[in-house]
Amino acid sequence: MEIMQIVGIGLLAAFIAVILKPVKPEISIQVSIAAGIIIFIMLIGKISSVVKLLETYNKKANIDMVYFSTLLKIVGIAYISEFAAEICKDAGESAIASKIELGGKVIIVVLAIPIVTSLLDLIIDIMP
Amino acid sequence: MELELIFRIAAIGILLSIVNSILEKSDKKELIPLANLTGIIIVIIMLVPHIREFFDTIKTIFLF
Numbered sequence: 001m002e003i004m005q006i007v008g009i010g011l012l013a014a015f016i017a018v019i020l021k022p023v024k025p026e027i028s029i030q031v032s033i034a035a036g037i038i039i040f041i042m043l044i045g046k047i048s049s050v051v052k053l054l055e056t057y058n059k060k061a062n063i064d065m066v067y068f069s070t071l072l073k074i075v076g077i078a079y080i081s082e083f084a085a086e087i088c089k090d091a092g093e094s095a096i097a098s099k100i101e102l103g104g105k106v107i108i109v110v111l112a113i114p115i116v117t118s119l120l121d122l123i124i125d126i127m128p
Numbered sequence: 129m130e131l132e133l134i135f136r137i138a139a140i141g142i143l144l145s146i147v148n149s150i151l152e153k154s155d156k157k158e159l160i161p162l163a164n165l166t167g168i169i170i171v172i173i174m175l176v177p178h179i180r181e182f183f184d185t186i187k188t189i190f191l192f
Contacts, residue, residue: 009131016138026164027141030171034137037182038130048189069191076190 002046006039013038029091036083070115074108133178137171 013035020028051072058068081104088097144167151159186192 009134012131013134016134020138020141023145024141024164024167026168027137027144027171030168030175031134031137031141034133034175034178037178038133040182041130041185044185044189051189051191072190073192076186076192079190080186 002042006042009035009038009042025091029087032090033087036087040083067115070111074111077104077107077111080104133174136174140167140171143167 013031017028017031017035020031055068058065081100085097085100085104088094088100144164147163147167148160151157151163
């Protein structure tokens with residue numbers, strides 16, 4: 001199944017990265033980046049089918065598309081910033097990793113503002 | 129199916145370390161940083177299209 005492949009590639013890449021660590025630490029980071037990309041590309045089919053399913057139910061319940069797309073963007077931003085932050089931590093640069101996470105959080109807050117404002121407007125209308 | 133990329137990067141890394149030790153033995157020590165740099169640049173050039181494809185797929189999936 002897919003999981004066996006993912007575990008195999010992950011262990012192999014970790015093994016190679018450990019071999020290269022003392023000799024060439026720069027190349028071992030590249031190996032971990034390449035492994036992360038390969039594993040994500042293997043998962044595309046599954047993620048996009050989940051997204052399509054959510055999209056069809058979103059249309060069925062005719063919820064506004066804005067909410068769903070912002071939600072997806074937030075998930076994407078969270079994934080990418082976590083991906084980069086972990087790689088920076090592996091490379092020993094935890095300061096840069098926290099900066100990347102800070103950036104991700106700020107962008108997510110900015111993206112969430114329109115939803116929060118619409119919620120607050122709704123609450124204000126309801127209040128007597 | 130993409131294992132070949134990992135093996136290629138590993139091969140370049142090991143090759144680089146061999147080149148380094150050769151340069152050390154034939155006391156051309158000043159060439160070592162140069163060899164390191166070229167090796168890393170080669171690996172980066174190999175990785176860039178994959179990273180671009182990675183970002184493009186994220187854009188399409190997460191409706192950026």
